[in-house]
Amino acid sequence: MASSVFRSPKGTRDVMAPESDRQRALVAAFADVAVAAGYGQVISPIFEDVRVFHRLGEANDVVTKEMYDFEDKDGRHLALRPELTASIVRAFVQHRPRPPWKAWYEGPQFRHEKPQAGRYRQFTQIGVEVLGPDDPHVDVEVIALAWRFYESLGLSRIRLLLNTLGDPDCRPSYLVALETYLNDHRGDLSEQSQATLATNPLRVLDSKREPDQAVIAGAPLMVDHLSDDAGAHFSAVTDGLQTLGIPYEISPRLVRGLDYYVKTTFEFAGDALESAQNALGGGGRYDDLAEQLGGPATPGIGFALGVDRILLACDAEGVFPAPPTEPQVFVVDVTGGEQAMALTDQLRQAGLRADRAWGNRSMKAQMKVADRSGAAVAVLIGEGELANGTATVRDLRGDTGQQEVSRTDLVATLQQRFAST
RNA sequence: GUGGCCGUAGCUCAGCCCGGUAGAGCCCCGCGUUGUGGGCGCGGUUGUCGCGGGUUCAAAUCCCGUCGGUCACCCCA
Structure with missing residues (x-):
């Protein structure tokens, strides 16, 4: 800063x-x-x-x-x-x-x-x-x-x-009554309130200054007029x-x-x-x-x-927390990034919150980014998956492990998983 | 507009009283594990010390001003 x-x-x-x-x-x-x-x-x-x-x-x-x-x-x-x-x-x-x-x-x-x-x-x-x-x-x-x-x-x-x-x-007759009262007690009011009295008597009632409190307590009230x-x-x-x-x-x-x-x-x-x-x-x-x-x-x-x-x-x-905005799916692609580019686009079109890492970093580094993103699942694409036409879907928040899913079923599978959230 | 307190790394802060050329934790990056995050260990990056002026051989440290933050008053959501 x-x-x-x-x-x-x-x-x-x-x-x-x-x-x-x-x-x-x-x-x-x-x-x-x-x-x-x-x-x-x-x-x-x-x-x-x-x-x-x-x-x-x-x-x-x-x-x-x-x-x-x-x-x-x-x-x-x-x-x-x-x-x-x-x-x-x-x-x-x-x-x-x-x-x-x-x-x-x-x-x-x-x-x-x-x-x-x-x-x-x-x-x-x-x-x-x-x-x-x-x-x-x-x-x-x-x-x-x-x-x-x-x-x-x-x-x-x-x-x-x-x-x-x-x-x-x-209100006009009340204001006259109020002003008369305040003027009668003018000497007991704070300097500030005396100034306020000249411009807007009503607001004197709102003063928080200690010396004014006794005067205010005895002032006529609108509700009575x-x-x-x-x-x-x-x-x-x-x-x-x-x-x-x-x-x-x-x-x-x-x-x-x-x-x-x-x-x-x-x-x-x-x-x-x-x-x-x-x-x-x-x-x-x-x-x-x-x-x-x-x-x-x-x-x-x-x-x-x-x-x-x-x-x-x-x-x-402690109420009304921020709504969830973290990605649902985080794509980790260690084959160069083309797969991540295409898959995040597909996932977003399917209505899912999806994100990815940049810079063709190591899987370890990308997984770290995936974890910190708050995403629920990571989708991993390495040389093996690319050759098989699959992707590995890994749960980041629980202990349910990971499974290899065919790329043709991938988006539908994830869509179903997040259907209610 | 008036007054009190505060301003050091991205964040939270120590150092300031008793001037001697800047630190911690977190975060971040890498490695341990050349296909796997969260734990642990090791290593590393990061600063016009808000800004300007003054005093001094020397200022984050003392003085003045200024900007910003914060709290109260005023006023108001």
């Missing part, structure tokens, strides 16, 4: 096998879950008009400090997407699919942050968005989708944190989760980072993770975003899950 002139940029990394196999499998598993629930994939551009992201919040670091934005050769002000919900809603507004529109996505996102465990400048998220219905059962479906997905990976140390941020009928409609919506969501048997914790101080959220918000905390970055995913309702992006007023809800963090959690819980 130290000797290379170039390195991956700060906060980015190369995901290599077998970790990349695992990431691919994770995304594939999520795709299966989403498709089974009626979601269609959206592959949107990695960069967008920077204004698409301005609705995330003017007081928000993601927008103000962390965006990779640039001007292209035509003078357009673009940004690498820092999240995907805004892109998906932009696509909705642009194409006007008939609601309810259920979309899933996967892909890299970019934020110029200081890297840390589970936090990178390029990171991958998977997620869904539903545009159209404001039915609280949609909230339940979306939350359940994420929950069942975590379960299917084998994760068990996950907590669902649930909150509501109210709606336009009740809900309008009838917002209250009914929240109750319907919690009722639905109970019906499905999905455990949740009301977390009245849970404040999601992006400003477009209203009503239901949620986060999945990974308790197996030691690091501070233990949020494995989160989401919420954004009923005004489509209109803010120039489309028809259309309620929406969705979530995004951090792929890198989920895999860290899987490591911590």
Whole structure:
């Protein structure tokens, strides 16, 4: 590492096998879950008009400090997407699919942050968005989708944190009450929180700083100031989760980072993770975003899950190992390599994972490579086999020895052996 | 953006405090076994000591800066 002139940029990394196999499998598993629930994939551009992201919040670091934005050769002000919900809603507004529109996505996102465990400048998220219905059962479906997905990976140390941020009928008056309270206790707040209070009072509730805790504990809560409609919506969501048997914790101080959220918000905390970055995913309702992006007023809800963090959690819980990618058959050819060339081609056409050694090395050396490849069987071709029109099939993982098989039967025999795996 | 710790072979690390011209294990390659891996034994390859500057007769070792990693804060997936 130290000797290379170039390195991956700060906060980015190369995901290599077998970790990349695992990431691919994770995304594939999520795709299966989403498709089974009626979601269609959206592959949107990695960069967008920077204004698409301005609705995330003017007081928000993601927008103000962390965006990779640039001007292209035509003078357009673009940004690498820092999240995907805004892109998906932009696509909705642009194409006007008939609601309810259920979309899933996967892909890299970019934020110029200081890297840390589970936090990178390029990171991958998977997620869904539903545009159209404001039915609280949609909230339940979306939350359940994420929950069942975590379960299917084998994760068990996950907590669902649930909150509501109210709606336009009740949030403004609540914010006044909160701001008044915080201003009354301004002197007891940390310097940081005093600054936050000026720009986004809600986020003071999320402070982890010790001196703030006493003030926060006495602060008025959104859940106690809900309008009838917002209250009914929240109750319907919690009722639905109970019906499905999905455990949740009301977390009245849970404040999601992006400003477009209203009503239901949620986060999945990974308790197996030691690091501070233990949020494995989160989401919420954004009923005004489509209109803010120039489309028809259309309620929406969705979530995004951090792929890198989920895999860290899987490591911590010892679940979701990398899928097998080692060859099933390894061809050892000591007659010059022509046989290996032809046979691996045949085996691959037959649907088997097959590999070989290079450089016309000794049988001993090739067998060593075969063993390390993880292959289940080695197929040996030497002068004898070549003369007889046969190949020696040797078991590398058990004690069943080896046998000479006619070349005409070889591929079919191996195909049969690996038929179920 | 702020602060703590770290940066020596492909990997994990010792050496740094008390400056004297670089080590271990693993991995890799070969041989023991000129048609057979996994065990064992023997031998071998591998380093701008992150980078730049300073102090010194001499710097992996001391000092400054810088880049990268890591952890916490901030923020967030």
